[in-house]
Amino acid sequence: MNRISEVSFRAVSLTTASRFAEASALYREVFGYLDPAYGLNPRLLGALASNGGSVVGILDESDRLVAFAYGFCGTDRRGFYHYSQSAVVAAGQQGRGLGRMLKHAQREVALSHGMSRMRWTYDPAQIRNAHFNLDVLGARGRWFAPDMYGPGTDRVVVEWDLTRDEPATPDSLTELVVPADPGELRRSFEELLGKGLVAVSCRRLPDGNGAYYFGPADHA
Numbered sequence: 001m002n003r004i005s006e007v008s009f010r011a012v013s014l015t016t017a018s019r020f021a022e023a024s025a026l027y028r029e030v031f032g033y034l035d036p037a038y039g040l041n042p043r044l045l046g047a048l049a050s051n052g053g054s055v056v057g058i059l060d061e062s063d064r065l066v067a068f069a070y071g072f073c074g075t076d077r078r079g080f081y082h083y084s085q086s087a088v089v090a091a092g093q094q095g096r097g098l099g100r101m102l103k104h105a106q107r108e109v110a111l112s113h114g115m116s117r118m119r120w121t122y123d124p125a126q127i128r129n130a131h132f133n134l135d136v137l138g139a140r141g142r143w144f145a146p147d148m149y150g151p152g153t154d155r156v157v158v159e160w161d162l163t164r165d166e167p168a169t170p171d172s173l174t175e176l177v178v179p180a181d182p183g184e185l186r187r188s189f190e191e192l193l194g195k196g197l198v199a200v201s202c203r204r205l206p207d208g209n210g211a212y213y214f215g216p217a218d219h220a
Contacts (some may be wrong), residue, residue, distance in 0.1 A: 011105040014055045020045040023068040030088040052113050056105040058098050066090045069102040081117035082110035116163050121155035127210030130202035133158050138167040141199030144189045170215030178210045
């Protein structure tokens with residue numbers, strides 16, 4: 001996190017009806033949602049905040065909400081984990097470390113409820129976001145969800161081990177240069193993850209394209 005972010009912004013848990021309404025408005029603004037059907041109910045945020053979920057925000061020096069994330073508890077055969085459903089940053093505030101602040105604020109909520117894992121999804125074609133999730137935070141891309149929200153919305157599901165400061169880097173890595181064809185990218189991810197590999201890194205290549213790197217799941 002850069003020094004400007006540390007001085008100018010602070011992470012908080014949102015706990016009041018007015019903050020929930022502000023978060024809902026920011027959510028619609030960032031995603032450009034005009035149809036009320038795509039809004040985020042402030043009452044839902046209140047219920048999440050009161051029942052083990054995360055409703056966290058970043059305030060600027062004027063106490064204005066400039067970023068927001070929410071999540072809830074999930075479960076699988078290994079136990080409970082925290083699922084981060086969405087995170088948004090106001091226009092003009094990108095690239096200032098707010099995304100990292102949001103994820104770490106959610107991490108603190110998850111740990112306070114006894115959870116040691118956190119999951120969320122991202123679009124595998126978005127190289128910058130992939131790099132942030134895998135290389136900056138240290139999450140691992142473990143599952144692929146084709147058409148998660150409808151046609152053309154393939155997603156990678158990542159899992160973040162909240163107990164490890166630095167994830168292990170496998171000795172042997174398989175490279176996947178990101179193809180222009182979404183169908184080819186889908187097939188490649190499904191094939192590699194199906195072999196028991198996980199996505200551990202995504203980096204920008206000198207030609208401007210991106211490349212993923214996969215390693216064995218039990219060494220990542």
